[in-house]
Amino acid sequence: MSVLVNKDTNVLVQGITGSNGSFHATSCKEYGTKVVAGVTPGKGGQNVEGIPVFDSVYQATKNQRIDATMIYVPAPFAADAIFEAVDAGIPLIVCITEGIPVIDMAKVKNVLENSQSRMIGPNCPGIITPGGAKLGIMPGYIHKPGKIGIISKSGTLTYEAVYQTSNLDLGQSTCVGIGGDPIIGSTYIDLLPLFEEDDQTEAILMIGEIGGSAEEEAAAFIKENITKPVFGFIAGTTAPPGRRMGHAGAIITGGQGTAEAKKAAMKDAGITVVESPAMLGATIVEHL
């Protein structure tokens, strides 16, 4: 078992003929992901490394089942691509695109809430079930099938966590990068129950960062609903207030969104807070 994606997931790639889209569609396919189709308007009939390209999501979904789509469409057109995927009823949308205007995301979010689709991202590394399927831009080879479920706002910091848990033979059930933008498709609370239900997942590692209040809300949710051990790390303890730390959402404003407040909320919920990012794996080993 795993969460959201596995080796049988039929995957579509929107923006497949662009340089990012074609590179990562190919690398996901090489990892073992069932990439069955791609979409680029006006490029229908072509193929990318044997993956057939369609003009629209409507056409791509006409004669085959699509379980998930990965979006690599450039930011100015990304919201439109998401709406197109929602309209086609694709259950899982993974949006990798970075730099989508936040007002576009506000509109997307409201449409998503009244739809059958779940979205991960944008501005995220994607999802991977090690040994099963990779829908994203993460380096596949650092992962190892195993028992830790990871939910994270950050890309490379997740690789760090993956690397540590792989080296210590914990491995990962599924890793989900939710992205660091102010408005995202799925947050911790949307995903935690999936890991709670998943047999393969024995513990959950939650990686957060300064800004917003998603970590505090997740902590309150975990206290009431999650029985598996949860480990947490918050990046940005040393970040100065009022400055945007790379991610559009990583900013402390008016005393809100500090690492200290998030860590306190996590501890209060019984989450084991890891202070040093070098100790993510070791701390889990010590407690499991």
Next chain:
Amino acid sequence: MKIHEYQAKELFRSFNIPTLKGIVAKSADEAVEAAKQLGGQGPWVVKAQIHAGGRGKGGGVKLAKSFDEVKEYASAILAKPLVTPQTGPEGKNVNTLLVEEGCNIEKEYYFAALLDRATSSIVVMGSTEGGMDIEEVAEKTPEKIVKVHVDPAVGFLPYQARLFAFEFGLGKDLQKSFHKMMSAIVDAFIKTDASLLEINPLVQTKDNQMIALDAKMTFDENALYRHPNIKEYFDPNEEDPQDLEAAKWNLNYIRLDGNIGCMVNGAGLAMATMDIIKFSGGSPANFLDVGGGANTEMVREAFKILVGDKNVQCILVNIFGGIMKCDVLAQGIVDAASQISLSVPLVVRLEGTNVEKGREILDKSGLNIITASNMGEAATLAVKHAGN
């Protein structure tokens, strides 16, 4: 991206949000000329144009009753850096003034629109405590702040205008113009992709008009591609020169006050690297995310920025190669070191894609590099070599 008050007011006028007549001046003489052009008997208001708030408290907003006073205040404001509660003790140089006509104020309000990430909507808030620091109002008298949520796809609704009007006891004769103005404010927010629109104060005049006396706007940088007119409002004088240099190369750089320069790929890992330096007893000199798709040139320029910071006593490079390959990073460092003399210790921790190739490039370069096998060791070594 932040803009100046006079620029925000230009945008306000294009959306029919009422403002006072004003003219921009670059010198004391131009300020007097501006006051003469505005005409009337005065008074005129001379306002320093800098991005930081709290200008009034720092002496950057002055009411002048004569042309002589306009000249006097304009010269004084332009003469030295303006220190406000938001500029830091060194203050900010003032290059531009806004000279405005005065008005007779009956009542002052506060209004702002901003994006609420929790509800994916626009929050419009108003308060009768105009002219005050809103964070102080929120803390001491939160009941004086009224908020409504606006769905960006629906826009501002008539009942929301009525809600404010009744809450603030606006007279019947004002309600229609008030509704029009509030709709214009929300319209301006949405159509310019603003991240903040703040009017403090918005005033009701003695002759019963509502006017935006101040104007503050910041914009979503991801959306600037669709607003070339707003992009032109960018003022490089307001930015730190090192930040500007970094932005030119698409690097995410924020200068801090420690002595360990960091170069990292990815925002989360970059923050975590700063944290682990602190955790190990040191202090980071900066946040620097070279991004996922950095090339050799970007790494080289990033490295130059770190070396150019006089506070830096040691450099820590922490890279987890994903899309970014370790050999590209290594080559960038070697290139930079061949162009500039590296006078501080360099600690490097490489992991991920093409790590063997990357280590080989560094080994063969003859550079004096201290290698670390994990993040914890890298931080400990950097702290030691920085002399902490």
